[in-house]
Amino acid sequence: MGTTTRSAAALAALALAAGAAHAGEEKVKLKDAPGLDKVRGVCVACHSLDYIPLNSPFLDEKQWRGEVNKMAKVFGAPVKPEDVDPIVAYLAKNYGRR
Numbered sequence: 001m002g003t004t005t006r007s008a009a010a011l012a013a014l015a016l017a018a019g020a021a022h023a024g025e026e027k028v029k030l031k032d033a034p035g036l037d038k039v040r041g042v043c044v045a046c047h048s049l050d051y052i053p054l055n056s057p058f059l060d061e062k063q064w065r066g067e068v069n070k071m072a073k074v075f076g077a078p079v080k081p082e083d084v085d086p087i088v089a090y091l092a093k094n095y096g097r098r
């Protein structure tokens with residue numbers, strides 16, 4: 001078995017392990033932009049960050065704000081009041097409905 005084949009097998013094993021990991025250990029890659037660190041810090045606690053790209057066709061800025069507030073107020077997401085604006089801005093800019 002050549003080195004290429006072997007590392008491909010190792011990668012496949014890694015991918016399997018990642019797939020089995022808890023949703024908190026993120027493999028979803030969100031767009032790198034201001035506010036991403038805050039989104040990553042808060043939004044992985046309960047569900048996959050997949051929820052963000054999955055909902056991007058439907059939500060505009062106002063609706064994203066509603067989502068973030070709902071996560072905080074209804075589900076108890078630990079969003080600091082001063083982080084709401086940067087998080088909403090990030091979501092609307094990178095994953096907002098156009």
Ligand code: HEC
Nearest residue numbers: 042043045046047051052055067068071075076077078087
């Ligand atoms: C305290 C737990 C918690 C945190 C933290 C959290 N969410 Fe959620 N989120 C939920 C629950 C519960 C649901 C609805 C049930 C489900 O589908 O898993 C949900 C659903 C969603 C949905 C799907 C639409 C909907 O309203 O059901 C989106 C989009 C979403 N979350 C975005 C976010 C974003 C953005 C953040 C970071 C600001 C975040 N969530 C942080 C608990 C959380």
